[in-house]
Amino acid sequence: MHDAPSAKELIEAVKSFLDKTAMVQLQGHAAFHARVASNALATVLREMEQRPAAEARERERLQALLKSDETNVGALNQALCEEIRAGKLDLASPGLLTHLKSTTIDQLSVDQPGYSGLRTAAR
Amino acid sequence: MARPFFRVIVAKMGTANDIEKALTEWAREHYGAPAAIAGLRRLSGGASQETWAFEVNANEKSEPLILRRAPGGVSAPRGSEAVTLATEAALLAATDKAGVRVPGVRHVSAPGSLLGEAFIMKRIDGETLGRKILRDAEFETARSRLTQHCGEALAGIHSVPLENLPELPTSLGRNQIDKYEAVYREFGLPRPVFEVAFAWLKANEPEPAKPVLVHGDFRLGNLIVDANGLGAVLDWELAHIGDPREDIAWLCVNSWRFGQTENRVGGFGDLGDLLDAYAAAGGARYRPADIDWWEIMGSLKWGVMCMTMYGAFKTGADPSVERAAIGRRVSENEIDLINLFEGLERHA
Numbered sequence: 001m002h003d004a005p006s007a008k009e010l011i012e013a014v015k016s017f018l019d020k021t022a023m024v025q026l027q028g029h030a031a032f033h034a035r036v037a038s039n040a041l042a043t044v045l046r047e048m049e050q051r052p053a054a055e056a057r058e059r060e061r062l063q064a065l066l067k068s069d070e071t072n073v074g075a076l077n078q079a080l081c082e083e084i085r086a087g088k089l090d091l092a093s094p095g096l097l098t099h100l101k102s103t104t105i106d107q108l109s110v111d112q113p114g115y116s117g118l119r120t121a122a123r
Numbered sequence: 124m125a126r127p128f129f130r131v132i133v134a135k136m137g138t139a140n141d142i143e144k145a146l147t148e149w150a151r152e153h154y155g156a157p158a159a160i161a162g163l164r165r166l167s168g169g170a171s172q173e174t175w176a177f178e179v180n181a182n183e184k185s186e187p188l189i190l191r192r193a194p195g196g197v198s199a200p201r202g203s204e205a206v207t208l209a210t211e212a213a214l215l216a217a218t219d220k221a222g223v224r225v226p227g228v229r230h231v232s233a234p235g236s237l238l239g240e241a242f243i244m245k246r247i248d249g250e251t252l253g254r255k256i257l258r259d260a261e262f263e264t265a266r267s268r269l270t271q272h273c274g275e276a277l278a279g280i281h282s283v284p285l286e287n288l289p290e291l292p293t294s295l296g297r298n299q300i301d302k303y304e305a306v307y308r309e310f311g312l313p314r315p316v317f318e319v320a321f322a323w324l325k326a327n328e329p330e331p332a333k334p335v336l337v338h339g340d341f342r343l344g345n346l347i348v349d350a351n352g353l354g355a356v357l358d359w360e361l362a363h364i365g366d367p368r369e370d371i372a373w374l375c376v377n378s379w380r381f382g383q384t385e386n387r388v389g390g391f392g393d394l395g396d397l398l399d400a401y402a403a404a405g406g407a408r409y410r411p412a413d414i415d416w417w418e419i420m421g422s423l424k425w426g427v428m429c430m431t432m433y434g435a436f437k438t439g440a441d442p443s444v445e446r447a448a449i450g451r452r453v454s455e456n457e458i459d460l461i462n463l464f465e466g467l468e469r470h471a
Contacts, residue, residue, distance in 0.1 A: 033444055040448045081313040084322055091323060091464055100316050101465075104457045111451040116384045117377055117458040 008048060015041040046110045054106035061099045065089075139163055145238035146177060146190065149230060154181035161185070172208065172360070176246060187246035188229060196239015205360040206291065212242040213289040214336075214359045220287075223279040224272075224355050249354040253343035253381040257390045265352045270392030272353035273346075273374060274400025280356070281335040281367045282405055288336060293364040295331045299420060300324050303427045310430055316457040320423045323464070329368075329416050332407070337365035342379040343389050367407065371397065372417030377459040378425050387411075419463050426456030 005013070018038040026034050055073055062076035063069065066083065070076050083089045089096055101121060108118050143163050150158040158181035166174040166189075175190040193208055206214070212231045219225050226244040234240040256262050256269075294302070304321050307314075339361030347354040373379075375387050375394060383390030388397045394411045402408045433450030435441040 084318040107454040111454045116382045
């Protein structure tokens with residue numbers, strides 16, 4: 001399969017169109033939605049760059065917390081939720097809060113890197 | 124949540140011409156025959172209620188007013204717990220009587236009348252955008268008074284005798300955990316931080332307070348602020364009978380501090396100061412630690428609400444990019460919850 005332009009380049013081109021052409025010609029609600037659309041593409045670009053490494057770290061932590069050799073992150077998170085709901089893991093469990101914090105920081109670095117709570121968490 | 128059903132009704136019946144005709148008739152009755160309506164314009168595109176601004180020109184004066192109206196003038200059974208317009212008008216009257224800064228109600232219009240189910244209230248000048256209130260120089264004096272004014276307003280709302288109120292839903296802490304947990308479980312999207320929050324809330328639930336009138340959405344965005352401070356408390360749609368700490372904590376939820384996280388009260392104030400103003404104005408005496416449980420409840424609640432808004436995209440009810448993108452804001456509430464849990468560890 002060809003990769004020229006790459007998915008990343010195409011998204012960058014559309015984002016540039018939204019930012020430099022569409023947004024300045026739109027008004028009111030449409031202009032607002034164009035900005036939301038541009039931000040959504042920025043999220044996709046960050047995700048493409050950051051998700052593989054972040055998810056690998058998340059998988060390792062989840063396997064250690066749950067003493068599991070499952071490799072699917074979705075299945076591991078489902079299992080973690082069940083353990084918490086059953087009261088087998090809580091805030092006092094060693095490593096749980098640290099894991100949740102690391103995972104949420106990685107998630108927010110993709111979703112909303114400018115959010116104030118991320119600065120608080122980094123302190 | 125947007126529902127196509129309402130849009131159909133609005134398209135059929137909600138024309139500005141019909142409203143202007145009905146308002147003119149009302150104005151002539153109340154202000155005398157030469158009264159005229161000017162500048163009628165729709166302010167919000169909300170699916171649940173219409174909000175219109177207009178002026179009545181009569182007796183060589185111009186009075187700025189607001190019309191709140193059911194979509195198309197006809198209320199339909201709604202899935203949410205939002206109160207009816209008649210209830211909203213009654214709440215404004217009851218809190219006005221208790222000395223809370225609210226817009227005075229001029230007229231309540233019944234379903235089936237020319238105007239439809241609606242009420243007319245005074246239009247209060249000022250700003251509602253949180254970022255502007257927290258940042259702009261013109262609100263510097265206002266910011267220095269806002270903590271005091273909010274403490275007084277909350278104490279006033281919570282002091283309204285329940286027997287003076289229309290029928291309202293009752294929702295205390297446990298009820299809210301159950302309600303939002305049910306919504307969260309229905310999505311089938313597991314989020315471990317939310318699981319920890321639900322479990323922690325259940326394990327640490329405080330003794331319920333004596334139930335009072337709770338505004339339900341008391342925060343920047345729903346408060347009109349002018350150069351002198353709080354001008355009026357708006358948006359009573361989520362009012363209910365509940366725990367007073369819910370209102371105090373909701374004003375503290377980080378989502379409404381608009382980046383000014385160091386000021387726990389709405390990005391502008393100190394919680395100790397707010398609680399002092401609240402107690403001095405006749406409210407119960409609370410310590411900052413009494414608010415923690417409800418702030419965690421508030422952050423979790425807003426996270427579940429963001430999931431619900433994304434759900435409207437997922438089901439196709441609202442295909443806008445805005446509804447899709449809000450699903451990537453749920454992690455904001457997750458980090459707020461984690462910061463709150465770490466704060467509890469430090470206090471312990």
